[in-house]
Amino acid sequence: MTRRNDPSWPGKPLSALSAAVRTAVITGLAISPGAAMAQEAIDLSKWSPEYVRSIAGTGKFDTAAECAKTVPLDYAGRVSVWYTGPADAEPEITKKFDKEFWEAFKATYPNIAVEAQSIVYNDLLDKLRTSLLGNAGPMVVRLQILGGVEFAAKGYLQPLKPEDVGYTPAEFWPGAMKSVTYDGASYGIPTNNETMGFIYNAKIFADAGLDPEKAPPTWDDVVTYSKQIHDNLGIAGYGLVAKQNAGNTPFRFMPQMWAYGGSALDENSDAPTLKTVGLNSPGAKAALQASYDMYVRDQSVPVSALTNTQAENQAPFIAGQLAMMIAHPAEYAKMVDLAGKATGKDKEVADEVVANMRYGLIPAGPDRRAVVFGGSNIHIVQNEYVEGGLDEMGAKALICFWTSPEWSTKLAWVGSNPGNLRGFQTEWMKERLDTIKFLDVTTSMLPSGIPFPAIAEAPEIMNIIIPDMLQNALTGKMTVDEAAEDAAAKVEALLGGM
């Protein structure tokens, strides 16, 4: 296996597309309408924690002025929108910015009547499917990064590209733009993007004889570290997650698979066709073998991994019974919250865990360093499926406002990052970096992000076939080879229209 595509491996060449895209981004930003107001164009080739800090707070943006170029501020109309707003358990600052956003939009566009519905994450897709069947959808909908493809494929969404609301594609992550592109056309605009980080407990590392200030650099090291921690301390090393039909599973397994050179289709290539199946490739099998080694051979991960989602990893981690896991930038805040609720001896342990919590880059593999490119996109529903009809200008005004540098930053405050790259230059990004621990680490993973394949069948491949493959191998129902071949055959059949 070759070691390429990752700065941590010596002699790594930059892939042709990455280089081209980075150049395009730099160029694109320089000519984008909003960029005129930015202090300096963003150079993705320099992306690192230091670079992210250096550009934060260097730009000033006037949201109203930018959006006025697309939709006049005195425009009178209406817009209906569905999205997943802040839940009760979310931090106050998230709720505050959500409230301020709607107030600011109202102040900027006083003649546009807004009907906004916040729908919980797990219900939004089903509710949208049902409403669209009855031509009762909203004008605008914000969906998780993989959610829009199905609706674009079915013809429910109106083509929508950044230029339609006054921005350029270069102002958004290339991976994010891939996620809104179906069959060559763009059907949405990224609102926020995030990549996960590798979290570990430095004290457990030290107790197990590992370097407490160094995250495992490669996935092979994760296997080794996990075994060493389990053998020396009797606790679980890596928080493997392999539940069926759960989004958490592919978000944690695919980075491992891509790192070893495997893929579901060819989504990790520079020019994906999304027609070839990669689940039975040597890289995919190597990643599956690594999981098998941790679960079956070394028994160094939670036995409950087969029924666990990431939420079930939080309790053992805060209790000091789990050393490593992959999680969102917001996981630190969650752990602080859990420690705050603990009492007595549990609180002592939890406080110690929080003090020893470290973020590192997602480990690299023989092929590359990779992480799932996550986030959300905003879409416009075709007129015939909108209850009461579509007010396109009203919809565009809202989308311009939402995806502006200012609001794409504020609305992604705790758990994500601005979809509009110019958001990284705002004063609010600087404030986030100053107040949110480890944000610079998770943010620096963004260039390694790979979006899930933008095809309508992707949810079935990612949420069902890949977790099934893991379970078939980890339970011993099939060998690693058989499980990989079985999964590949299922994807072939699915793409073949079975």
Add this chain to the structure above:
Amino acid sequence: MAVSSGPTSGPLRRDDGLLRRIVAHRADYAYVLPALVVMMVVIAYPIWFTIDMSFYKTPASLQLRDRTFVGWKNYQTILTAPAFWSVTLNTLIWTVASTFFAFLLGLFAALSLHREFAGRAVLRAILLIPYVISAVAASYLWKWLYHSDFGVIGALSVQWGFTDKPINFLDNIHTALPSLIVVNIWREFSFAMIMLMAGLQTVPEQLLRAAQVDGANAWQRFWHVTAPHLKGVSMVTVLLLMVANFNSFIVPYLMTGGGPAGASDIWITHIYQIAFGRQNWGLASAYSVILFIVMMCLGYFYVQALTRGDKGRPE
């Protein structure tokens, strides 16, 4: 009470023509017509829609209106898929084992509580808890009791020296389904207990005493006197339990989601996954139609059991 609104020539019997009976009871039918219309809309139409959909291919990339007619292909796909037979076997094991043991435990509890003893009311209330507790709450409770790393049962088994490490209940393909069945039995035996306690009230005390005088022992009194009187209620209870178990969703879905590796996947969870996980509405509809036919068969026997003896009775 039936309200006849037209002339009838003598009492109507069940084998009279349907039309004649409707005419004779036209006022009754008029009263229930609104309810019938609502039922047609909310029950009959969805059933028809599901049957219709089961003959179409509905790929994730197409709207439902763009579905393509494939005849019996969805049924053929289901019946030739290895998963169908493993899911069917799981469903049968789940249904039969849950029903049998819930009934048996319920019968034992009913017989125990039938006698007067101090604290009977309290014990009866306690035994009813599994039935009244929310299935969702019960599923999460048992999930944590069973948890393969930090479960209470596993911890106690290690602490008391029964095992070296926590027992793997839910993350093992051999133990997942039996573990779920235990939870289901725990949830359902109270229902059987209530039904059978009601049935026990119908057993004539004189008969039991006469049998005792005749020298019958406790088993003989149960087998020859009590059991025949419980036959009707037992049949209804078993049928209701079977119907409920065939349709069980909450416990298996919340506790294992049908896993690991399909080890606890039963028809309902499988259909849910095909419909909402894979967006394959046509295939899921075909599965649902098969389940519907099975349920209708059970329903037929249920109605037969309920109406036994009604035939020949004047209306």
